[in-house]
Amino acid sequence: MSERRRARFVLASASALALAFGGILVGASSAQAFCPEPGSSLCSPAALPILVEAGIASAPEAAGAAAVASGTGGLAALSAEATSVAGTRLIIAAGGATVAGVLTATGIPSGTTIKTNGGSSPSTDGPCPTGVITDNNAAAPTVPGANCIATTFTTHYAEISGGTYVQGAVLELNGTLDSVEDAGTYVSFHSTIDFNPSGSGTVHTYLPNCLYLDPLGSHASVWTTTSTASNYSLVQCASTRTFDGVTMNLAGYGYRTAWDSSVNRQYTMLWTPNYAPSDPGWHGTVRSTVTCHGPSGDHDVTATAPVSVDAGGTLPVPAVSCPAGEIASSATVDFMPTTGGEWLPLLSGTTPGSVKSLVETYPNCFGPSVATPCSLQLYRLDGSTPITCGHNAAYCPDWASDPDATTKYQCKYGTYVLDLDYCSAFRAPKSGILPNYNLDTDTPIPITAPVPATLPNPVQDASGDPVTVPNPDPGTNPSDCWPTGWGVFNPLAWVYDPIVCAAKYLFTPNTSEIETDTEQIKEAWDGTPPGLIIAAVAGWTIVPPASGCNGITFDTSWLFMGIGGGSHSMTIMQACPGDMLAPIATWSRVFMDLAFIVGAVLAITRYIAGIVAFGGLGKDE
Amino acid sequence: MLWNWLMDAWTQLQLWIVSLFPSDFTVPDFFVHFDDTLNGVISNLNGVGAWIDWPVAITCVTATVLVWGIAATIKLIRAVASYLPFFGGAG
Numbered sequence: 001m002s003e004r005r006r007a008r009f010v011l012a013s014a015s016a017l018a019l020a021f022g023g024i025l026v027g028a029s030s031a032q033a034f035c036p037e038p039g040s041s042l043c044s045p046a047a048l049p050i051l052v053e054a055g056i057a058s059a060p061e062a063a064g065a066a067a068v069a070s071g072t073g074g075l076a077a078l079s080a081e082a083t084s085v086a087g088t089r090l091i092i093a094a095g096g097a098t099v100a101g102v103l104t105a106t107g108i109p110s111g112t113t114i115k116t117n118g119g120s121s122p123s124t125d126g127p128c129p130t131g132v133i134t135d136n137n138a139a140a141p142t143v144p145g146a147n148c149i150a151t152t153f154t155t156h157y158a159e160i161s162g163g164t165y166v167q168g169a170v171l172e173l174n175g176t177l178d179s180v181e182d183a184g185t186y187v188s189f190h191s192t193i194d195f196n197p198s199g200s201g202t203v204h205t206y207l208p209n210c211l212y213l214d215p216l217g218s219h220a221s222v223w224t225t226t227s228t229a230s231n232y233s234l235v236q237c238a239s240t241r242t243f244d245g246v247t248m249n250l251a252g253y254g255y256r257t258a259w260d261s262s263v264n265r266q267y268t269m270l271w272t273p274n275y276a277p278s279d280p281g282w283h284g285t286v287r288s289t290v291t292c293h294g295p296s297g298d299h300d301v302t303a304t305a306p307v308s309v310d311a312g313g314t315l316p317v318p319a320v321s322c323p324a325g326e327i328a329s330s331a332t333v334d335f336m337p338t339t340g341g342e343w344l345p346l347l348s349g350t351t352p353g354s355v356k357s358l359v360e361t362y363p364n365c366f367g368p369s370v371a372t373p374c375s376l377q378l379y380r381l382d383g384s385t386p387i388t389c390g391h392n393a394a395y396c397p398d399w400a401s402d403p404d405a406t407t408k409y410q411c412k413y414g415t416y417v418l419d420l421d422y423c424s425a426f427r428a429p430k431s432g433i434l435p436n437y438n439l440d441t442d443t444p445i446p447i448t449a450p451v452p453a454t455l456p457n458p459v460q461d462a463s464g465d466p467v468t469v470p471n472p473d474p475g476t477n478p479s480d481c482w483p484t485g486w487g488v489f490n491p492l493a494w495v496y497d498p499i500v501c502a503a504k505y506l507f508t509p510n511t512s513e514i515e516t517d518t519e520q521i522k523e524a525w526d527g528t529p530p531g532l533i534i535a536a537v538a539g540w541t542i543v544p545p546a547s548g549c550n551g552i553t554f555d556t557s558w559l560f561m562g563i564g565g566g567s568h569s570m571t572i573m574q575a576c577p578g579d580m581l582a583p584i585a586t587w588s589r590v591f592m593d594l595a596f597i598v599g600a601v602l603a604i605t606r607y608i609a610g611i612v613a614f615g616g617l618g619k620d621e
Numbered sequence: 622m623l624w625n626w627l628m629d630a631w632t633q634l635q636l637w638i639v640s641l642f643p644s645d646f647t648v649p650d651f652f653v654h655f656d657d658t659l660n661g662v663i664s665n666l667n668g669v670g671a672w673i674d675w676p677v678a679i680t681c682v683t684a685t686v687l688v689w690g691i692a693a694t695i696k697l698i699r700a701v702a703s704y705l706p707f708f709g710g711a712g
Contacts, residue, residue, distance in 0.1 A: 387636070506623040513625055517632040524635070528642040536648045540656035543663055549671035575671035585671040593677045600681035607685075607692040611699075 108288050108320050108331050283308045284337040286315055286346075292322035293329040293356050295367040307335075315346075325367045329356045354442050365414045376436075378423045379410040386410055388523055390516035393426035400427035400447040421446050549576035549585070 287304045303318035315335070322328050330350040334343040359366045378393045379386035389396035389409070399409050411423035421444035425436035428451040436445050481501035483493035525531040551574030560568055575585030666675070 509624040509628065514628055517628050521632055521635050521639075524639040527644070528639050529646040529648075530642075532646060532648045533652070536653045539653070540659075542656055543660045548667040548669075550668045552665045552668050571668075573669050573672060582671070588672040589674050592673050596674075596678050596681040600685045603685045604688045607688045611692050611695050 108290060108317060108328075108333070282315055282335065282337075284335055284339075286317060287334050287336070287343065288318045288320045288331070289334075290320045290322060290328045290331040292326040293351075293359055294323070294326035295359060295363060298329065323368065325370050327351060327356055327359055327366070362413060362416055364416070375414070376423065376425060377412045378426050379412065381408055381410055388520060389426070389429075390520055393423070393429040394513060394516040395520050396426075397429050399429075400424070405447060419444060423447065424449060427451065549579075549582075550574055 284307060285304050286307050287302060289300055289302045291298055291300050301320045301322060303320045305316060305318040307315050309315060317333050320331070328351060332349075333346045335346055336343050364370070378389040378396065378399065380389055380396055380399070389399065393399060396409065399405055402408060406420055409420060409423070411418045411420045413422070422436055424445045424447040427447045427449065481498055483490060483497050488494075526535070551571045553569050553571045556568045556570045573581065573585075575581040
C-alpha cells in the first residue's frame with residue numbers, strides 16, 4: 001500500500017473510531033508540537049539539563065543562582081551582547097564589571113557578539129589609582145583603591161558647551177550617567193573640574209578620573225578634580241588616565257560653587273572617548289571553543305572566524321555547539337591579531353558541576369544513542385496510571401500549594417523519578433517556567449518557594465524556544481467593562497459594556513487550557529482498550545486488490561493427512577491466457593462489467609431522483 | 622470562564638470514563654495482525670481478476686455509495702428544514 005493510501009486508511013479508521021468514542025481524537029496540540037515527547041510538561045534537548053532556567057536574571061531565586069565565571073584580566077574593554085542566551089544560563093563577569101552571557105548548556109549560540117569599546121586592544125589591568133577623595137560636602141574620605149574597576153584607562157575629554165562661566169570660578173558639575181553600557185547599572189556621577197580661566201564659549205579640558213563602585217554596586221561616583229581650591233582634595237590620578245568600558249554620553253548640569261550658588265546655570269556635558277590615533281582596531285581571528293561533556297568523556301569543538309572591525313565595533317563570535325546528548329562544560333572566546341602572537345582571551349565560562357554531572361546521574365538521557373530527548377514532566381497520581389499535568393503543568397494549577405503534593409504528584413526526567421522539588425519549575429502554571437535549581441546552594445528550589453512578581457519576558461524554555469504562557473482569562477480587564485472617555489455620557493454604554501465584558505469572561509474559551517485538556521484526554525484514552533485497538537488498527541497495512549488470473553489457491557494438505565509428505569494445494573478459476581477457462585473468464589468480465597455499470601447507473605439515478613420523490617430509472621414514481 | 626468550566630467538566634467526565642476501563646488490557650495478537658488475514662482474502666480476490674474487473678467493480682460500488690450518501694444528506698437537510706416556521710412549509 002502506498003504511503004498516501006495507507007495514511008488515508010489510517011485517517012479513515014481513526015476518524016471512524018474517534019466518532020465512536022466521542023471525538024476523543026483531536027489533532028495534536030501546539031504543546032505537542034512544542035514538546036518532542038508527548039505529554040511532557042517541559043521539553044528540552046538531550047543536552048540540556050533538568051536545571052531549567054537556573055539563570056533567569058530577573059527571577060529572585062536565580063539572582064544568586066547564576067554561575068559566575070571569573071573574568072579574565074583586562075576584559076573590561078569588552079562587553080558581550082549575547083542577548084539570547086538559552087538553556088541553563090551562565091553569566092560571565094569580566095573584569096568585575098562587565099556582565100556577559102555567552103555560554104549555554106549546548107555551547108555558544110549563534111548571534112553572539114562582543115562589542116569592543118574605544119581604546120586600545122585588551123591589556124592587563126593597570127594599578128588602581130590611589131589617593132584620598134573628599135567630598136566637598138562630606139568630611140569622610142573615601143579611598144578608591146579597594147573598589148576601583150580593574151581596567152585600563154584611556155583618555156577622555158569633556159566638552160562643556162552652552163553655558164557661560166565666570167573667570168576664576170570653580171565650576172562643579174554633577175551628573176548622572178544614563179547607564180554603564182556594559183554592566184547595565186546606573187552610576188551616579190559627580191565631578192569637579194576646573195577649566196581654562198580665560199576666554200569664553202566652549203571649554204575643553206582633560207579630565208583625570210577615577211571610577212570606583214561602592215560596595216553595593218548600585219551606584220558609583222566619579223570624582224575628578226584638578227582644582228586647587230582649598231576645600232577640594234585632589235584626586236591622585238594620573239592626568240592621562242580615565243576610565244574605559246563606560247560610554248559616557250551624559251546629560252548633567254553644572255553650578256557654581258558655594259560662594260556663588262545664586263547663579264547656578266545649566267550645562268550640558270558631552271563626554272566623548274578620546275581614542276588613541278594609533279588604535280589598531282580588531283583585525284585578526286576570533287576563536288570559539290567549547291568543551292563538550294558526554295558519556296564518553298570530554299572533547300573540544302572549535303570554530304574560528306576572521307574579523308576586521310575598528311575600535312568600538314562589534315566582534316562576531318562563531319557559534320559552536322556540542323553534539324546532541326552532551327553538555328557544554330566550558331567555553332572560551334579568544335582573539336589573535338593578524339600580526340600574530342598569542343591568543344588573547346576575551347571571554348570564558350564554565351558550567352557548574354551540578355549541571356555537568358547530569359550526564360553521569362541520568363545516563364539514559366545523554367549520549368548519541370538517545371533518540372528521544374528527556375524532559376521534565378509532572379504527573380498526577382490519581383488513578384492506576386500517572387496522568388500528565390500537561391504543558392507547563394497547566395492542568396494542575398494548584399498542585400504546588402497542595403499540602404499532599406508529595407503523594408499526589410510525581411516529577412520525572414525521562415524515565416527517572418525525581419524529587420518533587422525539581423518540578424518547582426512549574427510551580428506557577430499560569431505564569432510560566434520558573435527557575436527550579438539554586439546553583440549556589442546546589443539544591444532544587446522548593447515547590448513552595450515564592451513566585452517572582454516579575455517573570456522574564458519572553459519566558460524561554462531550556463531549549464531557548466519561547467514558552468507559551470497561558471493567557472489570563474479574557475475579559476477581565478476592568479477598562480473593557482465600563483465606558484470610558486465620551487462613552488461615560490452614553491447611558492447605553494453603561495449597560496452594553498458590562499454585558500459584553502461579562503459575556504467575554506464567561507464564553508471566551510482559553511485556548512491553552514483547551515489544548516491542555518485535549519492533550520490530557522488523548523493521552524488518557526491512548527492507554528485504554530479503545531485507544532489500544534485504534535492504535536492496532538492504525539498499524540494495519542492493507543494491500544488493495546488488483547487484477548490477476550491465477551485463480552484461488554486452497555491448501556489441501558489436510559486431505560492427505562500427511563501421506564506422501566510435502567504440501568498440497570488446489571487452484572480454481574485459473575484463467576490466464578492459454579488456460580482452458582480463459583475464454584469464459586473473458587466473457588465473465590464483460591458480463592460482470594455490464595452488471596456493475598448498469599446496477600450502479602440504476603442505483604445512482606434512483607438515489608438522485610429520490611431526492612425529489614421521483615422513482616428514477618426503472619420506476620414510475 | 623463558563624466555557625472553561627464546561628471543558629473541565631467534559632474532561633473530568635472522559636477521565637472518569639477512562640478510569641472505568643481495565644488498565645491491564647492488551648490487544649490480542651490475532652487482532653494486531655488481522656491485516657494479514659485481510660490481505661490473504663484480498664490476495665485470493667486478486668486471483669479472480671480475470672473473471673471480475675475489480676477496478677470497474679470498485680468504481681461502481683464507490684460511486685453508488687457516494688451518491689447514496691449525498692442523497693441521504695440532502696434528504697436529511699430537507700427534512701430538518703421542513704420544520705422551520707415560515708420556511709419549510711411544515712409549520
